[in-house]
Amino acid sequence: MMLQNLIDAIRVTGALVLVFGAVPWWVIRPKHSPLGYCVVMVRMALFVEMSALVLGAMHLCLPGAMAGTFLLFCLLYGRVAGRPMVYARRAYWTVQIPRIVSFFDAPHAWFREWKANWAPRLGTSWSMTSKGILLIFAAAALAAFWHPLQYSSFLSAGTYSRVLSLQMLTLGQPVTLDGSVAWLAPVVFLSGLDAASVVRFSAPLLVLMLAAASSAATYHFGKSPMASIVAGGLTFAVAVSPLMNGELGAGAIGAIFWLLALALTKSSAWDVAWAIGVALLIGLPDQYTLLCISSTLLVLFAASLGHRLPRLVQQGVCTIVIAAILAGMAYFGFEASAAQSP
Amino acid sequence: VQLPDCLDAPHNGTPWAPPLSVEDVVVRLETAGVTDEVARADYGFADRWELAEYSYALLPNRPGTVACATKEPPLWLEYLRGFGFALPLLLCTAAMISFQYSLWGGNVSAEMAAAVGLGTVTSFAATGGIVQALARRCLFLVSVDQSAMAKACCWWWVRLGMVVLALSAVVLMCASRYFQWLPPEFTWALGAYHVSLGLLWLAAGILHMQERSLWIVSATAIGIVAVVALHGGANATLAFAQIIGILLTAACSFLSGIRFWNVASPLRSKAAHFSRDLIFVWPHFLFGSLYYVFLFADRLLAWTRPDLAAASTVVFRGAYETALDIALISFVLQVGWVRYAIVGLFRSLTIAEKDCRVHEPERLCYIMRQRYIATSLKLMPLAAVVSIVVYLAAQSLRVGGRDVEFTLRWSLAAMPFLVIGLWNSNLQFRLGCLRSPLIALGMGLIVDIVCGYLFSRLGSYKYAICGFTIGAITFAVLGSAASLKVLQSVDYFYFASAL
Secondary structure, X not given: OHHHHHHHHHHHHHHHHHHHHHHHHHHHOOOOOHHHHHHHHHHHHHHHHHHHHHHHHOOOOOHHHHXXXXXXXXXXXXXXXXXXXXXXXXXXXXXXXHHHHHHHHOHHHHHHHXXXXXXXXXXXXXXXXXXXXXXXXXXHHHHHHHHHHHOXXXXXXXXXXXXXXXXXXXXXXXXXXXXXXXXXXXXXXXXXXXXXXXXXXXXXXXXXXXXXXXXXXXXXXXXXXXXXXXXXXXXXXXXXXXXXXXXXXXXXXXXXXXXXXXXXXXXXXXXXXXXXXXXXXXXXXXXXXXXXXXXXXXXXXXXXXXXXXXXXXXXXXXXXXXXXXXXXHHHXXXXXXXXXXX | OOOOHHHOOOOOOOOEOOOOOHHHHHHHHHHOOOOHXXXXXXXXXXXXXHHHHHHHHHHHHOOOEOOOOOOOOOHHHHHHHHOHHHHHHHHHHHHHHHHOEOOOOEOOOHHHHHHHHHHHHHHHHHHHHHHHHHHHHHHHHHHOOOHHHHHHHHHHHHHHHHHHHHHHXXXXXXXXXXXOOOOHHHHHHHHHHHHHHHHHHHHHHHHHHOOOHHHHHHHHHHHHHHHHHHHHHOOOOHHHHHHHHHHHHHHHHHHHHHHHHHHHOOOOOOOOOOHHHHXXXXXXXXXXXXXXXXXXXXXXXXXOOOOOOOOOOOOOOHHHHXXXXXXXXXXXXXXXXXXXHHHHHHHHHHHHHHHOOOOOHHHHHHHHHHHHHHHHHHHHHHHHHHHHHHHHHHHHHOOOOHHHHXXXXXXXXXXXXXXXXXXXXXXXXXXXXXXXXXXXXHHHHHHHHHHHHHHHHHOOHHHHHHHHHHHHHHHHHHHHHHHHHHHOOHHHHHHHHHO
């Protein structure tokens, strides 16, 4: 059962990454920076949310219609941005057909070339900071996935109604549209799982996204990696605490985009507008939205106060706060598991 | 003195005429490499002019050789050949009526029917392009007397087809499990039907290219007998018996193909790579693949309409399939006309080319456009008669209910347009226009999918057929427009296609 859950979690994660990461990254091609990732996320989320809601209103939120609009978006976006799809160009195929021919002529040589191209990219060395961030992220992901990997039940009644809404939406049935789950429709189609599994395994990913958005917003204003890690950790701790149980509602999911809007304020006014638009489509701000945003702002405020402290003191405070957050997360995680166990 | 061989009439019956003048003889000698030195050393003349004068005195008395006028087969025979591919289908239909099952299909569970249907559709899509490319390339090599090369090329494409089938079967089965298209226990059936039917289409493609339709009928008969023996006699499951029968038919067809190739060219050609052929035949490859996707897209749309009561995503729709099978009879009877029309039009082109002087290309184009329009209009009465007869026959036999009748009407309406689209594509390919048929078919496919999807999702599954009909109309209209454009410069395209 645990293995099946793990496979399902991988399917949902893969689908989320593909829909909101890989494909839009390939289409939008922003600059390689944290803000670039934010831009990709916001634009794609806005498109998916709007198309899912419009198609859902017509009872057409089905795999084919969603795939069609997704493809249309990619084509139109590429054309508007001055990068029409390469596959539609004759010159592209003039180059590709001889390459295909060379593959059939000597497959071994083709694989050798592919290996030679990819080996250096895969062998890139990682800095200590990157390794540390990756380790913290892995620990946070483990903590967030701890409950969904073991239990199929949800911790709040609101999540059940969201699951029902998503299931009805993706079957093309009449349903009251819920903006907090509509954007997960392509994940349901691509993962091949039911709405319950998608909501269950996307919840920890949304918690991680909330923490990442909080980090991005803090880094954008404070320019301090330590402050951004603390802000991300604090927001994460709030999200998995008994207040929210790791299951984000409409307000908390909306907070992801409010924080992204904050992060994008200095880069693009349009993207800020898109982020606010997505947040409002997902749901009106509630107490959880305020809680998540205020935790970020609190760290920002503290960072601005502690800016004049010696670096050693700053690092010491940050280490203590991160340790406290991790301990708190572990405690809350086990508490939740104990409450669920028969 | 013995005259040079180049001045004699060839022994193989090639046309030959006596020389018109001494200069003509000199040209013939020079072409054969008889220089002044050769004339002096081999024939004892001072130079080639002296040899020519001597020869010219003898040659005008010799009779010329006229090319044997090959009698062209009548056009009605071309029509019959045009639907020769359908004979195995007719045999399968007869088996279905007699035994309630055939080489594939029959009275099986809904899930198995979905697996068989999906396997059949995907096998066509996977091999359609390969068969087209194979036929195009091999027929070209045969036309330039390179039978040994054609044989090697054929088997290279067949090997490629087998690899594609194996890979696509694995992908298909994985996708079916992942997206739960079918219940897990039917995944193997999907893969087995996909591979076995794909092999059969490859083998049948070779025999069709060699114009051996009756051999395919024989192989099909052997397969059906095997199915009857295994299922009816040995009580094997129908799916198992059918897969064995299909593989047996494919094996018999492959063996016949090998035999015919060996008769055509006993030489053993070196194993060679024909991947470079892709540069020349990719439009045919793409056309073949798109064509089968076009033919089956509406079925896939109808089968995948969300059904809350269904156990899996793909639901086989018996009523829809029945109507399309009946409409297929109408299509088969009409599609023979394509060959008839193509052969007739090119015969007209040959005659018109001789009638028109070299400075009258506009007249040639005008004549050919008129012939094209007249030939296209000839399909109308045939299509009307065939469609009405098929519809009335289905009515009198009381096949199916209202869903069948609705689907049948729309599909019968689509068939003449599909035939017109095919006729235009064939004509354009023959004239060396490779892009326009792809555009027409591609646009038809997009219209088919978009309309069929919207109609079937907003209404009932049976409305998917409306998308097919609108797509076929788009294919026919765009194809006709492209053909008329090509025929505006038919002199150029006819010359270019001959190169």
